[in-house]
Amino acid sequence: MRxxxxxxxxxxxxxxxxxxxxxFANALQHAPPPPDAGYARLTNRGLISITGADSSTxxxxxxxxxxxxxxxxxxxTRQTGAYTAFLNSQGRILNDAFIYPLPNPExxxxxxxxxxxxxxxxxxxxxxxxxxxxxxxxxxxxALEDGERTIWSSWKNQSQPRWAxxxxxxxxxxxxxxxxxxxxxxxxxxxxxGFGSRLITPGxxxxxxxxxxxxxxxxxxxxxxxxxxxxxxxxxSNMDMALAIxxxxxxxxxxxxxxxxxxxxxxxxxxxPVQLYTEDVPSTDGLRYDSSVKLAAPPPGTxxxxxxxxxxxxxxKFLNGVGNIGLALCRLEMMTDIALTGEGTQYTPDSExxxxxxxxAGQPTEVKVKAFVPSWTRDFxxxxxxxxxxxxxxxxxRAREFVEQLDEEEAQKRTD
Numbered sequence: 001m002r003x004x005x006x007x008x009x010x011x012x013x014x015x016x017x018x019x020x021x022x023x024f025a026n027a028l029q030h031a032p033p034p035p036d037a038g039y040a041r042l043t044n045r046g047l048i049s050i051t052g053a054d055s056s057t058x059x060x061x062x063x064x065x066x067x068x069x070x071x072x073x074x075x076x077t078r079q080t081g082a083y084t085a086f087l088n089s090q091g092r093i094l095n096d097a098f099i100y101p102l103p104n105p106e107x108x109x110x111x112x113x114x115x116x117x118x119x120x121x122x123x124x125x126x127x128x129x130x131x132x133x134x135x136x137x138x139x140x141x142x143a144l145e146d147g148e149r150t151i152w153s154s155w156k157n158q159s160q161p162r163w164a165x166x167x168x169x170x171x172x173x174x175x176x177x178x179x180x181x182x183x184x185x186x187x188x189x190x191x192x193x194g195f196g197s198r199l200i201t202p203g204x205x206x207x208x209x210x211x212x213x214x215x216x217x218x219x220x221x222x223x224x225x226x227x228x229x230x231x232x233x234x235x236x237s238n239m240d241m242a243l244a245i246x247x248x249x250x251x252x253x254x255x256x257x258x259x260x261x262x263x264x265x266x267x268x269x270x271x272x273p274v275q276l277y278t279e280d281v282p283s284t285d286g287l288r289y290d291s292s293v294k295l296a297a298p299p300p301g302t303x304x305x306x307x308x309x310x311x312x313x314x315x316x317k318f319l320n321g322v323g324n325i326g327l328a329l330c331r332l333e334m335m336t337d338i339a340l341t342g343e344g345t346q347y348t349p350d351s352e353x354x355x356x357x358x359x360x361a362g363q364p365t366e367v368k369v370k371a372f373v374p375s376w377t378r379d380f381x382x383x384x385x386x387x388x389x390x391x392x393x394x395x396x397x398r399a400r401e402f403v404e405q406l407d408e409e410e411a412q413k414r415t416d
Contacts, residue, residue, distance in 0.1 A: 039154040039199075039207050046120035047149055047200070048127060049102075051113040052139025059114060062086055062133060062253055064234060065099065066246035077101075077112065081187025081198065083244045085234055086126065087254025093232045094254075095119070095126050096239070098198055100185040115144075115185065115200060117151055133253070147204045153189065154207070155196025184210060191242040193376055234258055235267045236329060240386040241377065247386060262386060266340050267332075269316065270381075272371045274328045276321065281352070287372045293324040296365050298355040304328060304335070304369055307352040315353055318369065328371065335371040338381055 050059065056077040060067040065084035067077050081100040088094045095118045102113040118126055123143050130141055183202050189195035201210050235258065239245055247262050261267065275282045276295050282288070304316040316330040332338045333345040335353060356366045 037156040039152050041207075042151045042153055044120050045117055045151045046123040047144040047151070048116040048118070048123060048130070049113060049142050049144055050116065050130070050139055051111055052137070053111050054137040055112050055114055055139045058134070058137045058139055059099065060249070061251065062130070063097075063099070064239065064245040064252065064254075064258065066249040068249070081185055083187070083190050083239075083242055085239055085244055086129065087234065087252075087258070089253060091233065091254040091257030093234055093237060093239075094129060095122050096237075096244070097126075098187060100187065100200055102183065102185060115149070117198070117200070148202075150201050150204055150207075152199040152201065152207050153196060154199055155194065190244070191238075192374070232329075233261070235261050236269045237271055238377070240267075241380045245386065265385070267381075267385070268340060269329050269331050270377070271319065271327055272330045272336070272373060272377070274318070274321070274326050274330070275370045275372065276324045276326060276355075276367045277370070278367055282370050284349075287325060289323060289325050291323060295324055295367055296359070297321070298326075298367065299357055302355045302357050304330070304353050304355060306334075307354040307368060316371075318355055328369065330371045332381075336373050338373060338378065340381075 052058075056067050063084045063086055065082050079101055081098055083096070083098055085096045086094045098117040100115045100117070102115055104110045104113065116126070127141060127143060134141070184199065186197055186199040188197050199207065201207060234240070234245060240247075240262070245258065245262075247259065273287050275287055276298075277293075278295065298318045298321075300318065300320050302318045303314045304318060306312055306315060313334075314331075315334040316328050319327045319329060321327065330336065333340055334347060335351075337345055337347050339345045352368055353370070354366055354368050356364070358364055
């Protein structure tokens, strides 16, 4: 059974976690929990089109994901969407992104075309980065206008929709459930269990106009989380756990630090869900969002320190949140019971940590913070992380089962 996601990604998305480019209001919006099934138009996301004979090899040298099936130059390029990142030369995240292959059913010999989905405010920055590396590559770059295509997040009872199964193929060719004449693309959002799927649809119509069978789902317009540009490291941001990095591929911009950190086998800091409180210590059985709790909002980047005694080493940094929950970059051996080395952990069950800052009015403010390690994060770290990845055939088997189930249902509809 899939582990239950106690930290709601939809709630966090309302407050733009990880971001430093948007103004941060001290008054928090207390969002109600999202429905178990639904979809959201992501209004703060933009798209860049890359078209041309060299587009696939061009991306291969710039992103953490592998554009080649089975890491073999003799094999075709990937035919599915995926989560990935563009890094700067120091190995820090320039942009996290989703990439999607755009099919051309009318001309199968046409040059490949890719769509890159990133934060809308970062589109000019990434375009500049891409043009700097273009040199003489045979490709065209352009930012899509509003209304050309629409970006959606879709989730259904924390399960992966069958139509997204084609994203899970391994060495086999991608199997898309969409019509050959369809220009809809999508992929599973692998950042955490329960995040559902991404969809890119043509035009500005509602998602239900493309999927009438999902008309019972509730829709909305939301923002989507993003990383602090050129401040976050991919492994500390759990991008290895999100299947956004292929450690077997060849060179790409920012690879050196990423690979070196991976081969050490120790990532001392990771982004974790945290709970904010002032009085009662949160229960250890899981993170809980409470819309009735009213807390001052710590500014993004506020240092986390140990409560009580003299000020010591920073235990991490608060990134962003909504109400009494948030995300923080936490030093694992200080804020959690996870021991990364034989030296053990500095954490004890009665350890308390705090966030201290001064408001714009000059008033000193303080709240306490407790980190939680989701079960899938703990399993990933304790089982060796990306150094012992899930075998590809297992993922391929999941895809095959999804597609077979879809075929059976379609056959049943035709007989009925």
